[in-house]
Amino acid sequence: MTDLASNKTPAAPLPHGMPWLRLAFRPFYLGAALLAALTVPLWVAVFLGAVNWLPTPPTVLWHAHEMLFGFAIAVIVGFLMTAGKTWTGLATPRGPALGFLFLLWLSARVxxxxxxxxxxxxxxxxxxxxVGLIFLRLLIRSRxxxxxxxxxxxxxxxLVNLTFHLSANGLVELAPMRSLYAALGFIVIIECVMAGRVVPFFTTSALPNIKIIGRPWLDRSALAATAIGMTLWVxxxxxxxxxxxxxxxxxxNLVRQWRWHPLATLGRPILWILHASHLWLTLGLGLLALxxxxxxPASLGVHALGVGATGGLIIGMMTRTARGHTGRPLTADAPELAAYVLVMIAALLRVLLPMLAPSLYSYALLASASAWSAAFLIYLWQYTPWLVSARPDNKDG
Structure with a gap:
């Protein structure tokens, strides 16, 4: 006799484990936001002499390293280990395994x-x-x-990070900042790839009247020129x-972004933050050329890429993906809008004010750091309760 139960669709597995360790975006987004909110004001205070303290590496190197290998890498790991589950259909680290990875990241920051x-x-x-080997194994298994x-x-x-640590200790004859510039270059390449995928997709999904016809040759050319330009610069x-x-x-990059209809997104903060951040990426490349x-100074281009492009794309993706994966509407409320505006203000103050009025450099640092820190404190205030608790629809993830 046929078992009638066998004809039923299998029920989705019930959620299990601590909610904040179910997907990688949860702990890594929280850690990245906390790091961003606390260490940038600390760095400015040390740089301006208000705080007499020296981190383990020299101060300037510590600041640049922690923004790249602490802040940006945490978000990249959280995003890829979460997206990897969707892309491959395979399980990514969760529970104790994810907790171990996060603890590694956190222990290095301390x-x-x-x-x-x-x-x-x-x-x-x-x-x-x-993380790289875990992610590579998932991709190979799923082809x-x-x-x-x-x-x-x-x-x-x-390898770039290893070179940085060796050069910072005088074990290889290379300026440590060159390794950090190389890390920024790789992060910019990741941003160029992901922006080319998600920005037009999100735009057409939210604005059905907008049609964006793909031009693969343009995307490939923009990516190639970006990679070659950053390599030659580094x-x-x-x-x-x-x-x-x-x-x-x-x-x-300017041409391809114009084809994404950025002006049509001005009424949608969760979209325009991505367009504005990509514009900073484009401007950063132009400033490096100048x-x-x-x-x-090259530092203006570096901070256009670091604060405007990387910071903007990160706050945009941290809000959008966290909302999506916690079962909330893909919209930006007042806290998100404030965070977006503050990151953009931080970029303008850090890049444009020193360019137009070099004598105000110290004030630009203070104001930029304050806006940056406030943006990520707002993120923590809004998103911490969501990231440490189960989805309201009781789904896993």
Whole structure:
């Protein structure tokens, strides 16, 4: 006799485990937001002499390293380990395994403040190769070849980080900041790839009257020019070629963004933050091209990419993906809007004010750091209750 129960659709598995360790975006987004909110004001206070304290690496290197390998990498890991489950249909680390990965990240951040350098370096180097290999294994098992380059970039970032620690201790003859510029380059490449995928998709999904016809050759050309330009800039191999490649990357990214109808998104904050951040990416490439010509300091282009592009894309994706994966509407309420505006203000103050009025540099740092910190404190206030509790629809994730 046929078992009637066998004809029923299997029920979805019930949620299990602590909610904040069910998907990687939960702990890593919280950690990244807390790091962003606390360490940037600390860095400015130390830099301006208001606080007499020295972190484990030299102060400037500590600030740049923690923004890249602490803040940005936490969000990238949280995003990829969450998206990887959707892309591959395979389980990603959760529960104790996810807790271990987060603890590795957190222990390195604490060690950068308090521990001997060797302890900091060992802890800091542990996370990326583990995550990169986990992600690569998922992609290979599911034959998701399209995203394999993202896993390889995570592994390459491990080598960049190793080079940074060796050079910071004088074990290799390389300026440590070059390694950090290389890390920024890889992060910009990831942003260029992901923005090309999600920004037009999110735009057409939210605005059905907008039609965006894909131009794969334009996306590939923009990505290639960006990668080549950043590589030449980092390596200082050829100033003229670097200028030309960065200028071309600026033009191609500007053209492709214009085709995404950015002005149509002005009434949708959850969309315009992504468009505005991509514009900062484009402007950052242009500013680096001008810096190659000696027309302005390279730090302005670096902070356009770091604060405007990376910070903006991160706050935009941290709100959107957290809302989606916690079962909430994909809209931006007043707290999100305030956070978006504050990050954009932080970028304007950090890049444009020193450019237009160099004598106000210290005030620009203070104001920019305050706006940046406020943005991520707002994120923590709004999202912490959601990220540490179960979804309201009682689904897993």
């Amino acid at each position: 060690a950068s403040l308090l521990a001997p350098y060797a302890v900091f370096a060992v802890l800091d180097l542990a996370l990326l190769p583990i 998701n070849w399209r995203n394999v380059p993202l896993a390889l970039i995570l592994l390459l970032l491990t 390596t200082e191999w050829h100033n003229g070629l670097a200028t030309a490649a960065l200028a071309l990357a600026f033009a191609l 810096a190659q010509l000696g027309l302005m």
